[in-house]
Amino acid sequence: MEGITPSLLMLQLMTGIALGAVYALLALGLSLIFGMLTVVNFAHGAFFMVGAFLGVYFLGLTGNFWFSLLLTPIAVGAIGLVTERFLVRPLYGRGIDYPLLLTFGLSYVMVEAMRVAFGIEGVPTSTPAQLRGAVDLGFGFFPLYRLFLIGATAVVVLGLWLFIEKTRYGLIIRAGSRDPEIVRVLGIDISRVWLMVFGIGTAIAGLSGVLAAPTRAVNPEMGISVLAESFVVTVVGGMGSLPGAVVAGLLVGVVFSMTSLFAPDLAELSIFVLMAVVLLIRPQGFFGKAGLMG
C-alpha cells in the first residue's frame, strides 16, 4: 500500500491509544464489578450512555466542562449505588445468571428512560472550548481533546490503583474479593464493600461517558455497541483483572486503528478476531484467573 509513512503510522498509533483509553476505562469498571462481586454488569453500556447524557445536561446547566466532569460520575455512581442496594443485592448467592439478566433488563429501562427524558434523536455535543483544536506532536497534528482523553484515563487508572493497593479500604476490597467469608468473620460488613465497589464501577462508566461525549454522537443507543466492545476487552484482558482491562483496552484500540489503516472494512471484525485468538491460546485472558466463571 502506497503512502504509508512513519508519521502516518505514529498518528494511527496515537489514534488507537485514544480509542483504547475509552475502552480501558469502560473495561476497568466492568472488571472491577466482576472481580469483586462476580456480577456481569450488562447495564454497563447503559451507565456509560447515561453518563454521556448527564454530562451534556450538567454542561448546559453549569456552563463548565470541569463541573460536569466532576458531577456526572457522582450522579451515575449514585444510580449505581441504588441499583446495587435494591436490585442486585437480593440476587447474591443465586448464581451468575440472575444479576446478568437483571442488569440486561435494567439497560433497556435506562435506554427508554433517556428516550423519555431527552428524546430519541439524542443531544448535540461539542468539544469544550479550552480543549479544541489540534496540537503538533512532531509527526502530525492530533486533536487536543483526544490527548486530554488519554491523560484523563491515565489519572483515573493511577487513582484507582493507589486506592486499591495503598489504602485501608483498598485492602478490604482486595480481601473481600479473595474470600468474603473470612472478611465477614473479621467483623467487616462485606455488603457495604460490595455496594461501594458497584458504585465506583458505575461511576467510572459514567465518567467514560462524559469523557467520550464530545467525540461522538450522544443518543440513547450509544451504549449498546460500546458494551460489546468492552466485553471483548475484559475477556482479552482477563475477567476481573484491572491491569488486564487497561492493557487489553489499549491493545484493542490500537488493533482497531491499525486495521482501519490497512483494511478499513475489516476494522470492526479485527477486535473479535483478536478475542478469538486470545481465547484459543489463553482462555483466561492475559491476566485472568482460570475457572473464575465456574
Next chain:
Amino acid sequence: MNQALINARRRRILRAGTAVAASPFLFNIARAQGAPIKIGFPVPLTGAFSAEAQDQVRAAEIAIKDFNDAGGFGGRKAELLVRDDKLNPGEAATRTLELIEKDKVNFIVGSLSAATQLSINAVSRDRKIIFNSISQSDAINEAKDWSLYTFHEALNPHLTAGAVARYAFPKFGKKIVYLTADYAYGHEMVRGFQRAGQPLGAVTLADIRHPLGVADYSAFLPRIQSLKPDVLVLCNFGRDLVNSAKQVTDFGLKANTKVIAPVLLYTARQAGGADAFDGILGGTSYYWGMEDKIPAAKAFNDKFRKANGGAVPSDYGALGYAGIRSVLQAVLNAKSTDSVPVSIALRQLKYNWYKGEQFYRKCDHQSVQSVVIVESKSKAMKDKYDVFNVLAIENANEANLRSCDELGHKVTTT
C-alpha cells in the same frame, strides 16, 4: 315445516340479500357518502431514522387536512393510516400487506430507507396499489422493480450527488476522498459523485469503506489527512454522518479540505450541533429557508408552523406532505380512487406543492425536481431553526437523471 322447506326459504332470503348488496346503485351511494380515502403510511417511527419519520407523519397530516378542508373528493374525506415499519424490510412488507388486505387502503405513501422502500413496493405492486415512495433510492427507478403503480417522490442518490458534485468540484478542487458507509446507499452516492465528477476532471484518491454504525471514525482520519484531498465526501447517513462530521472537525481536517455530505439533512444537523457541521456543504430536497425565494415554500412552512407550535418542516418531512398531496390531487383529477386512472393522472400531473415546479417522468415515475445546495453555519443564526445557508438551487432538469434506456425502461408513452 320440514327441514327441506326451511332450507329452501333460507336460500331464497340469502339470494335476495346478496342481490341487494351487489346492486351497483346502492354500493356507490354507500361509498360516496361514507367511505374515506385511506392512505397507508408505513414509516420507521422507531429506529435510527425515527426523528425524520415522525416529521414525515406531521407533514403528511397537513396534506390530509388541506384536502379535507377543501371538501375532499365529492364529500369523501382522506384518512392517514400510519404504521411503524421499524426500518426493517420484513416488517415493512407485513405492515403494507395488512394495510392493503385488512385495512383496505386505496394508496400507500411512505418508507424511509432504500431497503424498506423496495419491500413495500414489491407488496403494493403485486396488488396493483399505488405506492409513492418518499425515501431516496436509485434502485426503485430501475425497470426490474418498477411498475405502473410505483412512484418516487424523493430525490435519488444519483441526482443529489450529481448536483452537489456539479456545484462543489469546480469550486473546491478535483482531488477527492470518499468516506463511505458500506451498504447500498453509500455505494450509490459514490457512484453518483464519480459519474458527475468525471467530466469535471475529478480524481478519486481513495474510497474508504466503513461498516454501518461505527461510533468512532478517528481511526480512518490520519490516512485521509495524509492524502491531502481538496474535498472529503462523507457518503453516510444519520448518526454515522453526525459522528464522522464531529470527528473530522476534531482532527482539524476542515482547515485544508472542503467537507461534503451528499445528503445534508436538517435533522442530522440539529442532532450533530453547529460546531460539528460548521462549513459542511451538501444537497437536500428541501430547506425551509427557501421560503424567501419560493412562495410555495412559504405557504407550506406557515401551515406547518401553525400546526406544530412554530417548528419548521424538515426535508424528509416535506416529502411526506408532497407524497400525499400528489396522490390526492390525482384522485381529484382522475375523479376516481382506482389505481389505473389515478396512476394516469399522476403521470400527467404538473405540481408545485412546496419547492417549485415538479412532475413525474413518464418512464420511471421519478419526480423531476430541484436540488438545494446548502452549507451549515455556526454563526449569525437567527433562531434554532436557522442552520443552513442556501448556496444554490439546481433547477429541475430531466437531463440530470439517468436516462430511461439506462434504467432498462423500454416504454416511454404517455
